[in-house]
Amino acid sequence: MTLLDIHNLALSIHGTPILKGISLDIAPGEVCGVIGESGSGKSLTALSAMQLLPEGSDCSGRITIAGRDVLSMRESELCRMRGADVGMVFQEPMTALNPVQTIGHQVAETILIHEGTSKTEAMSRAAETLARCELPQSRFPLDRFPHELSGGQRQRVVIAIAIALGPKLLIADEPTTALDVTTQAEILSLLRRLVDEDGMGLMLISHDLAVVTGLADDVFIMKDGEVVERRTARTLHRDMTHPYTKALFEASGHQPDRTESRIEESILKVENVSRDYLLPRRTFLGAHPTMRAVDDVRFEIRRGECVGLVGESGCGKSTLTRAILGLEPVQEGRITLDGRDVFTEPDVRRKMQVVFQDPFGSFNPRHRVARLVSEPFHRLKRSATSDEVDEALTSVGLAPEDKYKYIHEFSGGQRQRIAIARALIIRPELIILDEAVSALDVSIRAQILDLLVDLSVTYGLTYLFITHDLTVVRSIADRILVMHAGRIVEQGNTDDVFETPRDAYTRRLLDSAPKLPV
Amino acid sequence: MLRYTVKRLGSLLASLVVASLVIFACIEVVPGDPASFMLGINAQPDTVAALREELGLNRAPHERYFAWVGGLVTGDFGTSYTYRSPVSEIVVERLAISLPLAIYALSLTILVAFPVGILAATRRGSLTDISVMATTQLGVAIPNFWFALLMVLIFAVKLRWFSAGGFPGWDAGFLAAVKALTLPAIALALPQASILARVMRSSLLDTLSEDYIRTARAKGLTGRQALRRHALRNALIPVLTIIGLQFSFLLAGAIIIENVFFLPGLGRLVFQAISQRDLIVVESVVMLLVFAVIIVNFLVDLAYAWVDPRLRSRT
Structure with a gap:
């Protein structure tokens, strides 16, 4: 019998139709993957099952969980169902826990509100549940607060909250999107183990095809509020018929058409660079302990190359980026661009530009695109001509008329194009792409990668491509630097590093990365 | 928690010292001599001088500051010029x-x-x-x-x-x-x-x-x-x-x-x-x-x- 049965579900919010006739079912012990890009309605499908929809929502159709009709339940019945029969895990572990309550308290609360047990009993069951989620009491006592845990550990707490009462169905909405690849692999195997042990049904929502196909039994592909295709995960890559699924597959493993065109002349040289941060004093008037964020890093980038810098959060790649940009002083070593020191000769910095991850936060919303794009001109002490703005916009695939618009009128992918136009406009030689495609959907990501390749040919650009995403870096980089705990642990040609990694950490990183079936 | 409390207490004391210095300095630069104000505009210069002496206004500023702070700490706020009664009593009353x-x-x-x-x-x-x-x-x-x-x-x-x-x-x-x-x-x-x-x-x-x-x-x-x-x-x-x-x-x-x-x-x-x-x-x-x-x-x-x-x- 089916556990979750969604039949012909339609949802509108304040009159705007969002979901159109979704049908989806999960059997006990089954992992069902829901794949879609942002705005496809996959999260709202999950929230419909929980009936935790935003205000002004109107659901029709049928949703049954273990045979009970969810849409006709009263709020009090829904509250009894949530947490007991259905547990839910969310995307952002950093904010999903109450910062002022201990983890033990938050896990025990699920038990306390559904069963009339004593507090001591609830706490000891919370301890067991946390241990099942690989947070043993010896290292993670119940009185820890969320801020004392890492992102991956917090996600384990969120999972413990969701499974404390042994629900029949677990809904995980992008549970690993905010995590590093090695942590992602651990969380995914934890979910798999819990499903196998408890015979739960798992609805796994993700934008990442590789994550879903690696774990799920069945997959549902969603687009614009509809399920466009349903397949068995293992054979999806062979059986898929819908053009959107095929496009998604193509985009996920997209390989921009690129020919290597490097010249044996170095443009950026990082020589034995170290950066220490001062930590707060332990004792009154004592010496500040230091933390070495970047440790004796050296590499060079040759003109025309695309070099990938890979590493997990906290490895020091952001600090290194800021140092290269001349924004962060270093304690040791030298960074030179075209032979000139970026710290003592700040003028040379006009030869490099940076594109950041967040296409939403990195623009002033009150300025028109023309002004946003011409911002780097303050380094040249003149303003951009209208032609220069037009050319920058055209080169990234936008229209010259777009310069009169404001940033909120553009989608995420278009904003990232504007960010690239802003970097291009003063004709830099080196562009640093700091997680520049990480926030984008796969189809948009593929377009931006193609654009970057085209631009590097047209303008003879050199790229430093910083990312945690191994698939992306493999598709675009000529050479790879792997960074771990402040050091470059391995560097070499992309194919060599991927096929014969020498460093243990690199091997672990590559093993953790989810792979698309081929 | 103890460490946090001790740190907050430390900054509390520092603020008090700074505040007392600022208040004292401000009062020093305020125009108007309390002695001549108390005695009115027709007062003889030697009467004013005698009152200044009595009120301790002739002492060096740092002496007066320490006398004042010392008084504050021991609960002696001095005597009001106008009411002629201890400041601490007036303040407690209010x-x-x-x-x-x-x-x-x-x-x-x-x-x-x-x-x-x-x-x-x-x-x-x-x-x-x-x-x-x-x-x-x-x-x-x-x-x-x-x-x-x-x-x-x-x-x-x-x-x-x-x-x-x-x-x-x-x-x-x-x-x-x-x-x-x-x-x-x-x-x-x-x-x-x-x-x-x-x-x-x-x-x-x-x-x-x-x-x-x-x-x-x-x-x-x-x-x-x-x-x-x-x-x-x-x-x-x-x-x-x-x-x-x-x-x-x-x-x-x-x-x-x-x-x-x-x-x-x-x-x-x-x-x-x-x-x-x-x-x-x-x-x-x-x-x-x-x-x-x-x-x-x-x-x-x-x-x-x-x-x-x-x-x-x-x-």
Whole structure:
């Protein structure tokens, strides 16, 4: 019998139709993957099952969980169902826990509100549940607060909250999107183990095809509020018929058409660079302990190359980026661009530009695109001509008329194009792409990668491509630097590093990365 | 937690020292010689000189500073130039009105603002919310002395429930004293409660849209339970800041209301002392107020740490 049965579900919010006739079912012990890009309605499908929809929502159709009709339940019945029969895990572990309550308290609360047990009993069951989620009491006592845990550990707490009462169905909405690849692999195997042990049904929502196909039994592909295709995960890559699924597959493993065109002349040289941060004093008037964020890093980038810098959060790649940009002083070593020191000769910095991850936060919303794009001109002490703005916009695939618009009128992918136009406009030689495609959907990501390749040919650009995403870096980089705990642990040609990694950490990183079936 | 408390205490002491230096320096540069002011414009120069000697105004500034601070620490605030009685006695007398009044007004503020703010936040956009927003807007806008006069007209002159002003003293009985402070406390609380209710509402609205509230609902908590167990404590942090500021203000900022109700409180004392160049009273009262503000801030800091564990573990 089916556990979750969604039949012909339609949802509108304040009159705007969002979901159109979704049908989806999960059997006990089954992992069902829901794949879609942002705005496809996959999260709202999950929230419909929980009936935790935003205000002004109107659901029709049928949703049954273990045979009970969810849409006709009263709020009090829904509250009894949530947490007991259905547990839910969310995307952002950093904010999903109450910062002022201990983890033990938050896990025990699920038990306390559904069963009339004593507090001591609830706490000891919370301890067991946390241990099942690989947070043993010896290292993670119940009185820890969320801020004392890492992102991956917090996600384990969120999972413990969701499974404390042994629900029949677990809904995980992008549970690993905010995590590093090695942590992602651990969380995914934890979910798999819990499903196998408890015979739960798992609805796994993700934008990442590789994550879903690696774990799920069945997959549902969603687009614009509809399920466009349903397949068995293992054979999806062979059986898929819908053009959107095929496009998604193509985009996920997209390989921009690129020919290597490097010249044996170095443009950026990082020589034995170290950066220490001062930590707060332990004792009154004592010496500040230091933390070495970047440790004796050296590499060079040759003109025309695309070099990938890979590493997990906290490895020091952001600090290194800021140092290269001349924004962060270093304690040791030298960074030179075209032979000139970026710290003592700040003028040379006009030869490099940076594109950041967040296409939403990195623009002033009150300025028109023309002004946003011409911002780097303050380094040249003149303003951009209208032609220069037009050319920058055209080169990234936008229209010259777009310069009169404001940033909120553009989608995420278009904003990232504007960010690239802003970097291009003063004709830099080196562009640093700091997680520049990480926030984008796969189809948009593929377009931006193609654009970057085209631009590097047209303008003879050199790229430093910083990312945690191994698939992306493999598709675009000529050479790879792997960074771990402040050091470059391995560097070499992309194919060599991927096929014969020498460093243990690199091997672990590559093993953790989810792979698309081929 | 202990470490945090010790650190806060350290900064409390440092603030007190700096404040005393600043106050002393300010009083030094204020124009007007207390001795000649006390004796009037027709006084003989040698009489003035004798009085200056008697008051200790001829000593070097640092001597006077240490004498003053030493006095403060031992409870000897000096003798008022105009009243000719110990400053500590005058201040204690006035504080017996101002401190209860401030506490009374602040309690009313919290008692009204919390439920109103919570109600408005949980029914966002409803008629309740709109009327709360409108009323509190009005409460902030109305000058409180005008509101005080209005209350005197209604409750004292027409209905004769309260007296129009004055204070019978605590000897007249607790209830009589509290009754005399009631109208002033309401007048003081009106704008403060309006501000606090709005802060409470917006802080709670921010908290209610946090991810962890969604986690709490997914556990099976009702909206009301999620509010009580998860949102309120997190929403308190900005609210505590405002309460701290309000208490400090209420202690000395009640001068207009004290005048409307003929209450001999601290605000009036400072006002009179300044106009009579009774610098020793001004110095002491200002120092006392600074002390009160710093203590209140210290308590607010401790309350932050009680609410937010992230502050406790920070070293």
